[in-house]
Amino acid sequence: MRDVSENAIALSVNGLTRRFGGLVAVDNVSFDLPARRLNAIIGPNGAGKTTLFNLITGEIHPNAGRVVVHGQDITGLKPHQIVRNRVSRTLQIKSVFSGLSVGENVRTAVMVHEGLVSPFRSATSYSAVNNRVAALVDQVGLTPHMHTLASALSYGDVALLEIALALANEPQLLLLDEPVCGMGPQETEQTVRKIREIAKTVDVVLIEHDMEVVFAIADEIIVMAQGAILARGTPAEISSSPAVQEAYLGAPEEADL
Amino acid sequence: MTALVLALAVNGLVWGLIIALIALGLSIIFGLLDIINVAHGDFFMLGTVFVLVLTMSTGSYWLALALVPIIGFAVGLVLERVIIRPTIRQASLTIVTTFGLSMMLQEGVRATYGAQPRRMAPPIEGTIPLFGIDYDVYRIFAAAFAALCLIAFFAFLTRTKLGTWIRAVRHDPETATALGVPVVRICAITFGLGTAMALLGGAIAAPITTVEFRTGVDILPFCFMAVIIGGLGNLQGTVAAAVLLAVLEGVVTSVTDPTIARIASLGLMSVALLVRPHGLFSGATR
């Protein structure tokens, strides 16, 4: 598959800035994320994490700065073009095609990735697509629900389906926005296991509020506050940083990690 | 020639102020309940019919004028409860339910009141000379009264508790709920109020237009134009746009085909829709 040397850069963000009116949501942010690591971005609400993701995936255009994924400049591209550059993402509020079955959901993503647009041939007649759909659904463990409407799935399964959709374009970079938000312990565990597995072959960046999850799975953590990067380091470094404790966790005495 | 143009401009102003009143009703309903009320024009029509019928039965236009908005408010409350509230969850389909309502109102009036267009005698007789033309006194009164109603409405919105609540819900329903504003009741009241304003507009306009079941169809596009060109959610803008459009149409009509003016206004409306970022990919950003 991909030939990535030890010190390749998965995602490089340079001077990224986005203002909403008078508010600077993302303020001149720069960082390089090495490939083959599971990177996490944490920070209090309003720190600009989701805006940063929206800037990377083209849903919002930056006022300044550039985004480079695996050496390819994707700044200014439209969201669907960025997806074709093998960047995928999940959303904080799980987002799938709820009126379609699990199989139809994944088929949609696979067909789009394969660039199929024929207006006449039956969508179910592509055997290569059908195989890939089955494989992807199997990969996230939803095979028993193949024909279930997405709206009838449990919350944890919707999250898995969303991950399957995100994997359909064979991503090189996968952005996960609070993947375990709103999940119970069991669902969290199931999702974390899946993320770890995926991170073996795909470069993953995740935003997460659940510190237990972040410190358990992240190789490296970036802390954002007020639109800027406050600190960066391994989980051990971050948890011992007084600056992070103060800014992110409030006054030191309140911190109970 | 100039006299004619000026007279038509004044005519436009008269109509503009009445339409502003109706369009404001449409605008607050749209802004608060997020529904496109296709039946709003027919509420205007109801106003013209009610005022005519009430004037004939009570013998007094002025009494009828006072009663119609009250009836309108009641009609609005009932319709909100019976038709709007049960379908509000399918926000996109309220345009269909109100279209159904529009058919019912038109056919209902046609079946009961009749299909024949009627004219109503102006309650204030006489003319005054204006730019060399004898101008109906009632039209001047209608413009002044509509303007007064507009001022009263804005005062209501800014000075009273209810008005403040309406503005709060309009601005941010979630926060308003959190602050203890009875949002559901405010929505109902707003619909009633918007309906009352359309009927009131009809009651004011009845003596200067024909009274029949179809008049709402002509007034509706005009109200939408005012709301959209004035800027969605901008109530003062709605008033300004209504007056400006009506005056312009009056002036343009004096020199050329009125449909040209209509087309130009509609073109302007399309541009207003497109440049307004609110409509563009709303939902792409959270």
Added chain:
Amino acid sequence: MTAASISRAAFVVFAAALLAVPTVIPMLASPFWIDIAAEILIWSLLAASVNLLLGYVGLLSFGQALYFGVGMYGAALSVIHWGAGFWGGLALGILGAMLMAAIAGSVAVRLTWHYFAIITVVFSLILYFAALSAKPLTGGDDGISFGAPDVLAFGDVRLSLANQAVQYYTILLVVAACYALFGLVVRSPLGVRFMAVRENDRRAALVGINVYLTRYLAFVLAGGLAGASGALFAFFGRYASATYMFYHVSGEAVVWAIVGGTGALLGPLFGAGLLIILREVISTVWEHYLFVVGALTILVVMFAPRGLAGAWRDLLAAMTRRPPAVAAAPSPPGTDAAPSTPSANATQGD
């Protein structure tokens, strides 16, 4: 029996019934009803164009009468001025409507929901007023009439629309071809994109779909359907008039589509059928049938937002005792696609 086989059987019966109309109706009732059947077929295409947009890509258009009108005038004018035949007039009507949709759509599909509904109605009003004032060309609201050309002239064999049965079968042929094409498209990879956009436009973009382009294609295709409807109606009435471009016609088409059930291929046919038959029946005893239509519209949105097609699916589910939510067997015509949830996207707004 499975739901699929029941549906297939029902479809065969229905198709046979449509074919039998010109022979059976005169035995049972006035031949006038053959024309009503033809009219239902024609108008159903206009409702189908609403359905393509609302039921498959999730856009509520209140301006499809514009493309109906362009199809109508395309057919009428090409017969009057260029001596076009039936097929030429039909083709020009459809192409004209698609061209108009291609122009209007490039702007309209930038908007969604209320704003899309408003701009489609605004565009249709602009062209309506333009058609009214271009009286020398369009005849304004009086309209223009023309003599219908032959459907087929082959040596001595001439098939004319003046023959009621020929007219009916010609219309049935064109309408059936439109539905067949529509059915192919919505089951194709392109149709998969349509439905993805309908279900969730943000996620659609995030799996790589160009949402704007997808909506645009659907809009142009819908324009073609409306154009076909208008062109057929022009030949049916030998007449074209600007009044058919008014937004009430668009609104009626929306009502037919919703009563029939959006997101189902043949839903609009049944919606238009029910309401047009209702009109004919009620209007003989009470002239205010629109009052009933209005009430019915509200009741359907309130209590059966999935329309007749939804009722049919529920019936099938009850007959085969399978919950409709998980029945994902390949579906025959008329019952395909999941229930549309047009409001799903609307709630994502800011």
